Amino acid sequence: MSTLTHIPVVFDKSHLLTIGERLYSTSLDLIRELVSNAYDADATRVEIEIGAEEITVEDNGSGMDQKSLFQYFTIGSQEKRMHPLSPKFQRKRIGEFGIGKFSVLSIARKFALETWQRESQFRARVVFDAAKWSGERENWSIPCEVLPFDSVYSHGTRVSIQHIKKQLDSTSVARHIRERMPVGREDFRIFVNGAEVTATTIPGKRFPVFFMTPFGEASGEIILANLPATQRTIADAGITIRVKQISVTKSIFGFEASHSVGVSRLRGSVNADFLPITSSRDQIMWDSDQYKIFYAKMREIIFSVLREAHTLQLQKEITQASHVLRDALDKIGRAFKKNPEMFEEEGVSPPLGEYTSGAASQEGYVISKAEFVDGGTHIPPRGEIPDGTFEDLRAKPKRKHVILANRAVIRKMRFGNLGIVCRMERYGPKYPPSFLEEGIIFINIDHPLYRKQMENTPLLTMFISTLLTKELALKKHPNDSAAAYTLQHHLLTDAFKDVRKM
Structure with missing residues (x-):
């Protein structure tokens, strides 16, 4: 006679820390993750300070009240999927999985988050110490200090990464943000050590891109770049694929081996929010139906551009x-x-x-x-x-x-x-x-x-x-x-x- 029992599904703390450390292929992506959170929070200004012992990312976004702060530390929260548009600017929210915040563990074992919100008269500071937190196996809580609200504060969030074990230089951070984030917008400005990160203008002939698929629309532009011969290489070429305005990857859509005139000059970007991406947000799900349709249409457009x-x-x-x-x-x-x-x-x-x-x-x-x-x-x-x-x-x-x-x-x-x-x-x-x-x-x-x-x-x-x-x-x-x-x-x-x- 059979008997029924139950086996608990256990998620070990060490695994969460490991995911945070290895989520992204480069440590620079952790800065992108924090900037993405600011974008989702309707920030118009993000200030990044890169120091020898500490990195801070501060924004003037909506900030968080106590409920939102609890939601922020909920792994796999459905909040952004249930509310995909930001309340103020109606931005398509970038975050989906709720685990990217732990990517700071790739360069440090401790980070602090301070947030303030005038509407709720709330201000608090949370410190995540990986060593202390992982040592208490049964306790999944982290200390949250509710601070007195001061009228000098409006709304925003500051993340401080402390006790850095791997240095990041400001030039690399600025370049990475320029390549991956929606820069050059009046309603979203990013500064690294006081210098604004601006979009790079690529000279050349521009070809607007817009098409519809059963899954949604894709739009952007392809550029036939006017570049010196030394910069016209297949390695440098490619059209950036963006999802929710965030750069995911770069592709020439199968023309890598082509000897057609202009392949090495291909630049530009196309945004397609319907494309499914990996949790690390650095790859497209290549075998998805959405990407197959997108890929075929982009090949048609690129063929026309190369003919021109x-x-x-x-x-x-x-x-x-x-x-x-x-x-x-x-x-x-x-x-x-x-x-x-x-x-x-x-x-x-x-x-x-x-x-x-x-x-x-x-x-x-x-x-x-x-x-x-x-x-x-x-x-x-x-x-x-x-x-x-x-x-x-x-x-x-x-x-x-x-x-x-x-x-x-x-x-x-x-x-x-x-x-x-x-x-x-x-x-x-x-x-x-x-x-x-x-x-x-x-x-x-x-x-x-x-x-x-x-x-x-x-x-x-x-x-x-x-x-x-x-x-x-x-x-x-x-x-x-x-x-x-x-x-x-x-x-x-x-x-x-x-x-x-x-």
Whole structure:
């Protein structure tokens, strides 16, 4: 015959302390936790003081009366779930689990909390000493000293972390708060050692994000950041995922291995309050239905942003090409001025283009303004194209964004009776860096050597000058490579000998 008995579920004190010590992956999160409590309490100002022996976090939030103070120390309290909005500013409350306050034990074994509230004329001080509290196994209470209320107090809370065993520096604390908390708001200002923590402005093109899911809305922005090349790394890239305005994690949503233009420039943040998070608030529940829908939608949006990034990059490259071509022609024009006899021999003039007439500039040469035309309108003869690439150069139906970005730039220079026409265009990495066709010098923007120099404008200018002088020299000496090389050498020397820095 069976018998029924009961087994008590026991929660040991040491386990609570261990959870507090190991709840977060970094000690900086304990400061974030205390600031989050201030946010939930409708604070408009939080002051953090980082000292060698003590850390204090004080806010001007609603404070607590005796009932609220009891509620504060109730582990797993349902208070914030039952009342998800703060009473004054209707903020979506961040806290959920009621255990984050014990995270201070990761750097200290003792903390004190003082709170005051004018409405209830209540002021009290609670001291939590982990060593004393854990030593009394049957007593779960902590001492609470009710203090006389003074009219100088309005409402607020101060947490003092004492006997610190691990130092935190103010710079790291400020950076962590900037990354994780909703800073830059007039109704919620945070100060670390007297200096306000302000939002960092990221320069770049902004793309607003807003979409609905069956679980709720998501909103924010994605930024194509304008950053130095040294900061454009996948490790630094990512869009911050926020829940209730608090940063949880950062993601590129599966584009980590992508070689698409712009991936390393992705920045921004998107807030989605419906996403379930872990108790430590530093990870999303990746296998949840909410996140799967959010993830799929974000991939669609990022794909559109990266397509725009590709178009912008192509447009930027063609603009750069126009500028460096102007500089290259200017340097070659100066070389012509120093050697006017080089192209005056019979049967030589002009090696390119048509004869031009009209007065020259004071420099002796004239360079036209850039002319931008649709790319792909000129297809060189088949014999000039490497095997397997001819079909790729033929006109094909293209998406609109490709057509808009695939532009060519044309500039002309006149020196005496010599006319030079240069066209910079995209022909693919397998095509030669330059070629001469129908009196026009073509330069291939897609060639690997061209792209190698793009981060250094002076070197790119010299590379283009090398290509231009090569085509000019070969035109004048088509059957004498030594003479062509010597001519190119003289032109480049005169063009760049006065350049101090490359």
